[in-house]
Amino acid sequence: MDGKAAYNENSRSNTPVIELVNLCKSYHVGDMDVPILKSIDLRVMPGEFVAIMGPSGSGKSTLMNMIGCLDRPNCGQVLLMGKDVDTLSDPELAKLRGLEIGFVFQNFNLVPRLTTLQNVELPTYANKKPGVDIRQKAMNLVEMVGLKERMNYKPSEMSGGQQQRIAIARALINDPSLILADEPTGNLDSKTGDEIMKIFSDLHEKGRTIVMITHDPDLTEFADRVVHLKDGIIDNN
Template sequence: METIPVENIEERAVVRATDVCRDYQVGEMTIPILKSVNLLVKEGEFVAIMGPSGSGKSTLMNLIGCLDRPTCGTVVLMGKDVNMISDNELARLRGLEIGFVFQSFNLVPRLTAIENVELPTYANSRSGVDNRKHAIELLELVGLEDRMNYRPTELSGGQSQRVAVARALINDPSLILADEPTGNLDSKTGKEIMDLFTDLNKRGRTIIMITHDPNLAEKYADRVVYLKDGYIESNNDVAN
């Protein structure tokens, strides 16, 4: 049997969180949310993160996506320790390699749907890509071809969520971080988004998705990580 050299295993690690903790300061009190989280996600995996409301799933996602820094421990993203690289390098890594779908969408109110989808490309863009054309294709993909010029206040929650999914994909990221990406969608549209993620995953993209829905986790993910009381309580492969 072929043995894979250790350095190759490390190369395939997209995310490695080691002894990560995150406290929040509320007034005089220090509240520990993540106490010691260890997580390895390899290239091409589809991982679901579950856990009770308030258990720190979004907090963990923000740390993985380098939007926040851990109180202790290390996060290594695509081989780079995020505490060791420059802010510029970090911004570029985030802008080109990570697609975020936030729980609260985070669309910019004064921009239209298509401008929101294009927004990440204003800061970082892959060369040779027609971003406007790609944004249109993505909005068509999520079924919003007739809402391209609407602003977020003119869109329903589900439509906003679909704009957020399209925006996450604009730079063709290798890692997709999605926080409840189907939480506001009817089951048919939710399935369409999940099929889109499955397709991206089959084409080599790594996906980390937070969900409250055990059926969704079991059906689409390779692995389910369960977060509880500041620790990863279980980390199980899904038999598909």
Template sequence: MELVNLCKSYHVGDMDVPILKSVDLRVAQGEFVAIMGPSGSGKSTLMNMIGCLDRPNCGQVLVMGKDVNTLSDPELAKLRGMEIGFVFQNFNLVPRLTTLQNVELPTYANKKAGIDARKKAKELVKMVGLEERMNYKPSEMSGGQQQRVAIARALINDPSLILADEPTGNLDSVTGNDIMEIFSDLHRKGRTIVMITHDPELAEYADRVVNIRDGIIVSN
């Protein structure tokens, strides 16, 4: 994943408000990168750019060598579904679905040739330690268990990049450390991870820390 001279602004009233200013960032395959910055620094907008959830005003976002600006909306949706696994602070599970169904959900729109979605979902649920809760719904599980489901869901399409936005923000410190150990294990197995966080202790799990302030990367 690479950002080249990236700029992003939003139109507010009669003004264009710049959020990201000439950002350059490259994440190599297999890296674990933490992005840190104070509130209002632009890290959420940066996450949206990396996750192909929004398009830049200038510059390039390259994912697996593909320039996001050249893709149609359906092509961009497919890229997100196949190449990026999302883990959010608020879990974003579907309340009426079971653990297994939530993990399986991304395969409905993005099927890879030869994948047995149900079999792989079961394997991932076991991997995150929830084999006994495959048929539980989110309301029947703790926050830490829900985040484990979210991690399994993020892996179901075998993405090139895992993007985690404050993945322990709604968890106590002990449960948060358990979640970070899962990310560390995924990293040891060769996964590429970009994590947005405000917590210096969590950033220590990463290979590299990128600091952003006022829309500019100040250390990389």
């Protein structure tokens, strides 16, 4: 079964890639508990492209941390591929997250001293799959995002758009169930941002599941579904 067929097969699964059930999150500030997310219910199915929008202070970053299993809720459940992450130890959760979620950040988060290939290979260091030629796979991904001639360059030798392409290739190296993109075009000019969104669109067409956090309404045109967040609540109006 080739890659596209495998993704299409996964897209028929009835198990959500990520599911938030009655999720609440607050932070202790001084003598007060400040609620950030309130009774959030959200399901993302295989093959979906979901955009999450909201104004500053709406809870988008906290919601991203919940979806990415980077933080634990005060109440409710987070299920990743049907597994309740609250039942996992921190090392177990880190391993599951590393294999099932590929992260693309606004600031790229590349390691300056590493080359393009080394940055793309980085997530495999802690989660190496047996029988996989990581170097060849990384080279294939770098070529896929159009940077074949930049494999041995370091981040400082490349533009912002090129660095984001590397970040996308890195996010794909472990064949994750979910790509989580946080403002992926936020530090790019409009032309470069369009090129990055074209890559996401192509990945979606091949069956990849994508959740994108954004404040830009133009980017929601690429998504199947838009979730509006306001004051820590999903706004269904």
